Amino acid sequence: MIDGLMKDVIDPVWEAMARPLVRARLTPNQVTALGLALIVLVSTLYLWHGSHWVYGLTLAVAFVFDALDGAVARQRGMSSRLGGYFDAMVDRYQELIVLAAIAWVTGLWALALLAFSGAMLTSYAKARAAIETPVSNTDWPDLFERLERIVYLCVLLVLAGLVPWAWLLPAGLAVYAALCHLTALQRARRAARILRAADRDGPRH
Structure with a gap:
């Protein structure tokens, strides 16, 4: 929503x-791959140091770098369908790595799975x-x-590491999971609506 509404900014x-x-x-693909490598690096370090706020800050830096592949593609005239597919696949693995790291450090496996x-x-709702x-x-x-989701997780991790409220991270993950599933239903x-309109226009080939 932020990206769509504030794209010009x-x-x-x-x-x-x-x-x-x-x-x-x-x-662009090298930037995408380096972004994934940074996510793996900061997540691995999180397993070692266990500091939520440090992970939140380093994760924000890694995600900012990862977001630059599209801009590099436009400036170098190298946009491609394969690049878009590669970026989308890497994005999914990044989310898996981040949530698995949080679950490993905190033991909140059920909430991480829901998220x-x-x-x-x-x-999947849009892709399907x-x-x-x-x-x-x-x-x-x-x-x-x-x-x-990225902004929310980074802010949540920083806050969880700075305030003495043990309930903040599990509650924040629960809200994250609920918002994700609400958005999936919104997309569905x-x-x-789109598919009903397509069905009215003619039979599926």
């Missing part, structure tokens, strides 16, 4: 931050609709998309 920031990577001649499944269903009929990749301004509702 956010995109110039990504473009400016991506220029050093363009000058370094990195390809991850909600995030995956949010993605696109298999049935062509859909726009941008006109889905839903409640809790990936950017919102929109997909149903």
